[in-house]
Structures are given as C-alpha cells and as structure tokens.
Amino acid sequence: MFDKGANPFQDFVLLLSLRNDLMHLKPRDEFTQAQDGTPTVKWPRYVASLQQRGLARVPDVKVIMSWFNTLQTPAMALWACETAKEIILGVLKFIPDDPIPGKDPSAMFKKMFR
Numbered sequence: 001m002f003d004k005g006a007n008p009f010q011d012f013v014l015l016l017s018l019r020n021d022l023m024h025l026k027p028r029d030e031f032t033q034a035q036d037g038t039p040t041v042k043w044p045r046y047v048a049s050l051q052q053r054g055l056a057r058v059p060d061v062k063v064i065m066s067w068f069n070t071l072q073t074p075a076m077a078l079w080a081c082e083t084a085k086e087i088i089l090g091v092l093k094f095i096p097d098d099p100i101p102g103k104d105p106s107a108m109f110k111k112m113f114r
Contacts (some may be wrong), residue, residue: 008086014046015083018071029066043067055079088113 002009021028021044030042047067050056055076059065092113098104 002090007089008083011079011083012087014049015080017046018080022068025068027098031064039064041065041067043070047071050076053079085113 001082004010028044028107029081032040041064044067047056047070050071051058055071055073057070057073059070063073092106092110095106095110097110098107104110
C-alpha cells in the first residue's frame, strides 16, 4: 500500500485533481472586486500550493489571470511527468521480480521506467 500522507501518492492525488478540472472544464475562477474597486480573482485551493512550490505562475497583483493560465509553465509540465513516473515506479515496486528471465510479464515496464 502507498503511504497516503506522503509522496508520490500526495502529488498523484493532486495531479488527478488537476486532470479532472482540466478535462471536465467548468468555471473555477471567482471574479470579485475589492472595496477599493480593484478586481480580484479566487482560484481553486491547489493553485496556491503549486505557486508556493514554484510550479505555477504568480501574476502581478494588477494582472487578472485564470487559474488555467497560471498552470501553463515548463515547471508544471515537468512536475506532472515526474509525478506520473514516480507513481508508476511505486506500482512496479509492488510487483516482485520473477527469478526466471523472460517469465516476468511486467519486466518490459520495469526496464523501461527504471
């Protein structure tokens, strides 16, 4: 079993949330105005977490940007690929290696991802 409170599981859960929000696209931005008339936007909670990790853009306070646009960074793409790879490697660790070469049906995947 994966430790549900640690990586790679935690990042994989976040990646699935992002995938779901992207594939089932619906309005997730909440545009409002501050008392001084300055427009503000509220994004899904995970965006702030990704910004703190340096993965998502942090626009200037004067710039209104969609949560979707904040995620379009090279760092975000690399993180998504690495997260997917780490969960695959985690699953492969649960499959014991067969001592007889050529009899392990998961050998190709193990070799490819390791």
